[in-house]
Amino acid sequence: xxxxxxxxxxxxxxxxxxxxxxxxxxxxxxxxxxxxxxxxxxxxxxxxxxxxxxxxxxxxxxxxxxxxxxxxxxxxxxxxxxxxxxxxxxxxxxxxxxxxxxxxxxxxxxxxxxxxxxxxxxxxxxxxxxxxxxxxxxxxxxxxxxxxxxxxxxxxxxxxxxxxxxxxxxxxxxxxxxxxxxxxxxxxxxxxxxxxxxxxxxxxxxxxxxxxxxxxxxxxxxxxxxxxxxxxxxxxxxxxxxxxxxxxxxxxxxxxxxxxxxxxxxxxxxxxxxxxxxxxxxxxxxxxxxxxxxxxxxxxxxxxxxxxxxxxxxxxxxxxxxxxxxxxxxxxxxxxxxxxxxxxxxxxxxxxxxxxxxxxxxxxxxxxxxxxxxxxxxxxxxxxxxxxxxxxxxxxxxxxxxxxxxxxxxxxxxxxxxxxxxxxxxxxxxxxxxxxxxxxxxxxxxxxxxxxxxxxxxxxxxxxxxxxxxxxxxxxxxxxxxxxxxxxxxxxxxxxxxxxxxxxxxxxxxxxxxxxxxxxxxxxxxxxxxxxxxxxxxxxxxxxxxxxxxxxxxxxxxxxxxxxxxxxxxxxxxxxxxxxxxxxxxxxxxxxxxxxxxxxxxxxxxxxxxxxxxxxxxxxxxxxxxxxxxxxxxxxxxxxxxxxxxxxxxxxxxxxxxxxxxxxxxxxxxxxxxxxxxxxxxxxxxxxxxxxxxxxxxxxxxxxxxxxxxxxxxxxxxxxxxxxxxxxxxxxxxxxxxxxxxxxxxxx
Amino acid sequence: xxxxxxxxxxxxxxxxxxxxxxxxxxxxxxxxxxxxxxxxxxxxxxxxxxxxxxxxxxxxxxxxxxxxxxxxxxxxxxxxxxxxxxxxxxxxxxxxxxxxxxxxxxxxxxxxxxxxxxxxxxxxxxxxxxxxxxxxxxxxxxxxxxxxxxxxxxxxxxxxxx
Numbered sequence: 001x002x003x004x005x006x007x008x009x010x011x012x013x014x015x016x017x018x019x020x021x022x023x024x025x026x027x028x029x030x031x032x033x034x035x036x037x038x039x040x041x042x043x044x045x046x047x048x049x050x051x052x053x054x055x056x057x058x059x060x061x062x063x064x065x066x067x068x069x070x071x072x073x074x075x076x077x078x079x080x081x082x083x084x085x086x087x088x089x090x091x092x093x094x095x096x097x098x099x100x101x102x103x104x105x106x107x108x109x110x111x112x113x114x115x116x117x118x119x120x121x122x123x124x125x126x127x128x129x130x131x132x133x134x135x136x137x138x139x140x141x142x143x144x145x146x147x148x149x150x151x152x153x154x155x156x157x158x159x160x161x162x163x164x165x166x167x168x169x170x171x172x173x174x175x176x177x178x179x180x181x182x183x184x185x186x187x188x189x190x191x192x193x194x195x196x197x198x199x200x201x202x203x204x205x206x207x208x209x210x211x212x213x214x215x216x217x218x219x220x221x222x223x224x225x226x227x228x229x230x231x232x233x234x235x236x237x238x239x240x241x242x243x244x245x246x247x248x249x250x251x252x253x254x255x256x257x258x259x260x261x262x263x264x265x266x267x268x269x270x271x272x273x274x275x276x277x278x279x280x281x282x283x284x285x286x287x288x289x290x291x292x293x294x295x296x297x298x299x300x301x302x303x304x305x306x307x308x309x310x311x312x313x314x315x316x317x318x319x320x321x322x323x324x325x326x327x328x329x330x331x332x333x334x335x336x337x338x339x340x341x342x343x344x345x346x347x348x349x350x351x352x353x354x355x356x357x358x359x360x361x362x363x364x365x366x367x368x369x370x371x372x373x374x375x376x377x378x379x380x381x382x383x384x385x386x387x388x389x390x391x392x393x394x395x396x397x398x399x400x401x402x403x404x405x406x407x408x409x410x411x412x413x414x415x416x417x418x419x420x421x422x423x424x425x426x427x428x429x430x431x432x433x434x435x436x437x438x439x440x441x442x443x444x445x446x447x448x449x450x451x452x453x454x455x456x457x458x459x460x461x462x463x464x465x466x467x468x469x470x471x472x473x474x475x476x477x478x479x480x481x482x483x484x485x486x487x488x489x490x491x492x493x494x495x496x497x498x499x500x501x502x503x504x505x506x507x508x509x510x511x512x513x514x515x516x517x518x519x520x521x522x523x524x525x526x527x528x529x530x531x532x533x534x535x536x537x538x539x540x541x542x543x544x545x546x547x548x549x550x551x552x553x554x555x556x557x558x559x560x561x562x563x564x565x566x567x568x569x570x571x572x573x574x575x576x577x578x579x580x581x582x583x584x585x586x587x588x589x590x591x592x593x594x595x596x597x598x599x600x601x602x603x604x605x606x607x608x609x610x611x612x613x614x615x616x617x618x619x620x621x622x623x624x625x626x627x628x629x630x631x632x633x634x635x636x637x638x639x640x641x642x643x644x645x646x647x648x649x650x651x652x653x654x655x656x657x658x659x660x661x662x663x664x665x666x667x668x669x670x671x672x673x674x675x676x677x678x679x680x681x682x683x684x685x686x687x688x689x690x691x692x693x694x695x696x697x698x699x700x701x702x703x704x705x706x707x708x709x710x711x712x713x714x715x716x717x718x719x720x721x722x723x724x725x726x727x728x729x730x731x732x733x734x735x736x737x738x739x740x741x742x743x744x745x746x747x748x
Numbered sequence: 749x750x751x752x753x754x755x756x757x758x759x760x761x762x763x764x765x766x767x768x769x770x771x772x773x774x775x776x777x778x779x780x781x782x783x784x785x786x787x788x789x790x791x792x793x794x795x796x797x798x799x800x801x802x803x804x805x806x807x808x809x810x811x812x813x814x815x816x817x818x819x820x821x822x823x824x825x826x827x828x829x830x831x832x833x834x835x836x837x838x839x840x841x842x843x844x845x846x847x848x849x850x851x852x853x854x855x856x857x858x859x860x861x862x863x864x865x866x867x868x869x870x871x872x873x874x875x876x877x878x879x880x881x882x883x884x885x886x887x888x889x890x891x892x893x894x895x896x897x898x899x900x901x902x903x904x905x906x907x908x909x910x
Contacts, residue, residue, distance in 0.1 A: 020839065021786020190886075192852070274792070467850055468850030643887045675886065
């Protein structure tokens with residue numbers, strides 16, 4: 001095997017560009033003759049647009065275009081991954097604070113900014129809904145025009161969809177102890193350090209679009225549909241996103257920029273401000289009621305979950321996050337009777353979308369907090385309660401879905417050991433433990449090409465977006481491992497739909513597994529051709545040749561792949577091409593449309609110290625253990641796990657949108673919306689992995705980039721409870737909230 | 749009419765000039781006028797540190813410095829850290845520890861780390877946390893970033909024989 005191959009931690013492929021400033025993100029790309037775009041929006045959430053006057057804006061020198069709904073095809077083109085509901089520009093009415101009603105394109109950024117400020121919009125502010133209760137009020141204004149969902153009985157409500165899952169007899173279950181609570185998870189935002197950026201340019205008889213997008217092929221389909229172009233005439237360039245976290249999965253303002261470019265006949269670029277990204281993407285907020293029944297020995301006998309997710313003004317992929325996130329709300333446990341009802345509730349707020357964990361962190365916050373409360377009610381140690389109920393490897397725990405695919409108890413036990421569970425924490429400190437489970441991708445389709453060039457170097461084409469998770473490195477390691485090339489002889493080409501074959505999407509921690517297997521299959525095809533070559537060269541039967549892990553073996557003889565290749569290609573040289581394909585087929589009878597390709601499983605254990613005078617929480621020790629099957633690159637695995645853990649501390653301790661009465665986000669931007677900095681880290685962060693090579697990915701790997709975020713909040717809250725005796729069911733655990741809870745408790 | 753003024757700055761050892769408006773920032777000059785896009789733009793309010801550069805050896809957010817204020821200054825950006833093909837030890841260390849994930853904050857982190865090591869050649873872990881507090885990383889690769897600064901400090905110590 002190659003020394004930089006599987007299981008090694010070579011420097012990141014693409015790392016050199018990242019440390020020299022050469023890595024070109026979308027905003028760094030210079031397209032000749034480009035116009036600069038600026039969005040125009042209103043200072044309220046919901047309004048009736050009466051008139052838009054762009055004359056003053058158009059008078060600004062260098063302004064070439066002031067686009068409004070009137071400049072777009074009629075009826076207004078709409079798009080969306082689940083519902084075709086989002087207009088290219090607001091038409092007649094705005095639905096959230098920041099929704100663009102117009103856009104300027106000018107020769108300079110300054111000109112675009114100045115003109116955008118001069119667009120005069122006459123509008124009437126309308127009543128709006130920003131909360132679950134407000135949206136469910138029978139008198140509430142409808143967020144969505146019912147004509148978008150014809151025939152849907154829910155179309156006359158703000159409930160976009162309801163999802164019901166379950167099995168067994170919840171009502172007939174006999175429990176010794178029933179524990180119930182309602183838990184709230186706030187709106188938080190992805191806050192990729194790279195704000196979304198888009199460029200579109202007329203390209204012959206088609207269009208080229210650059211976007212910091214996670215799903216280039218999906219974007220290609222959206223643009224082709226809106227512009228009535230064949231897919232082959234839409235070229236999407238998807239440079240590595242500067243962080244995605246789900247917020248860059250689906251089209252946002254690319255359609256607008258594409259229409260602008262076609263109208264202007266010139267390239268147009270739009271780089272959002274950080275404030276505009278807050279208005280463009282967020283995670284769904286949730287209020288989740290959990291009712292769990294236990295027998296006296298701690299066995300779960302039933303679980304009932306009613307989850308209200310407050311999604312935004314347009315569906316984006318939010319309803320899927322609700323469906324998929326709550327589908328696993330029984331947890332990684334053996335639960336004989338389950339009833340889950342989840343609602344996606346529209347509101348006049350920023351459209352919520354995918355965000356690392358995909359609907360699960362909200363549900364896990366509720367369910368695992370409920371488990372902690374149950375442990376106390378039962379008088380059973382919270383660790384023991386988990387271990388008692390965890391599904392065993394191979395056990396079906398959600399009927400009709402993939403059985404438990406890991407030794408989850410080993411993960412939990414490891415985390416407990418690392419935190420020193422069982423020993424008493426120092427005075428004033430407390431410990432908490434929680435588990436997180438997330439269903440992996442339910443369908444998948446990833447193509448790749450693997451080209452072994454005449455000198456033994458390799459080019460891999462893969463449509464994954466490397467947004468920091470390190471997909472490029474993993475793919476290069478797989479090719480290096482299988483084809484016997486040094487890692488720095490492997491080039492991975494991504495991010496150009498005209499060059500790279502189709503990949504469904506970069507999400508759900510899928511790429512190492514699905515695209516990884518695709519590339520592995522591409523390597524297998526190359527290896528098969530080398531086998532034929534070797535048999536011909538050595539005058540032996542193909543059956544006597546084995547090609548694997550960078551070597552050609554004929555009986556006892558071992559030949560380097562490169563030697564066989566060079567001899568086999570002969571004078572003309574050329575290359576050996578393999579085509580990789582990996583499919584995970586849909587299952588139309590499954591409630592999610594397909595079973596889990598794998599599960600991400602994590603156990604987080606923390607020790608905290610709570611300052612009773614200020615409510616401030618210090619995470620003294622944070623342990624995160626993930627079952628990853630096989631770490632193909634342990635250094636990257638550590639980066640993903642610890643990064644996810646710290647991101648989880650963000651929504652646990654500090655992050656939340658604050659809305660005012662007009663539906664405006666009051667803490668827009670980096671000053672008032674805090675995310676973890678290097679000063680907010682746990683005093684000790686310890687991550688570890690379980691590797692039983694029992695996953696469906698290459699070499700037994702599983703997807704792993706989200707797991708360590710899933711259960712941070714309930715682990716920390718449990719530790720706060722352990723330290724103070726106070727149960728808090730709302731996030732984030734800000735000093736003010738903790739201080740108030742401590743004060744309330746001391747009055748009782 | 750906006751008053752345009754010509755400024756001169758020495759960027760990464762090269763004298764450069766740009767015609768700027770009074771409201772233009774050093775960040776805009778670097779990215780838009782000089783084409784040095786290694787320095788990144790994110791929050792524009794001096795909170796995220798993605799635009800960190802050295803101005804006369806002082807670590808600053810280039811989004812908060814007006815271009816006219818930088819007239820005559822010496823500026824170092826991420827593009828100026830390596831000497832030709834030879835990476836600075838801080839860049840080597842970032843590669844070695846896997847500190848760069850998506851990479852977008854990394855130019856700012858590198859420059860801030862460089863400034864920190866100039867000030868404190870052998871920082872403690874807490875001093876590194878403090879020194880990089882102005883540089884957000886949403887991948888939250890802080891552990892590996894801090895490791896990298898400590899590795900670079902070690903390498904620097906070896907390099908000078910101290």
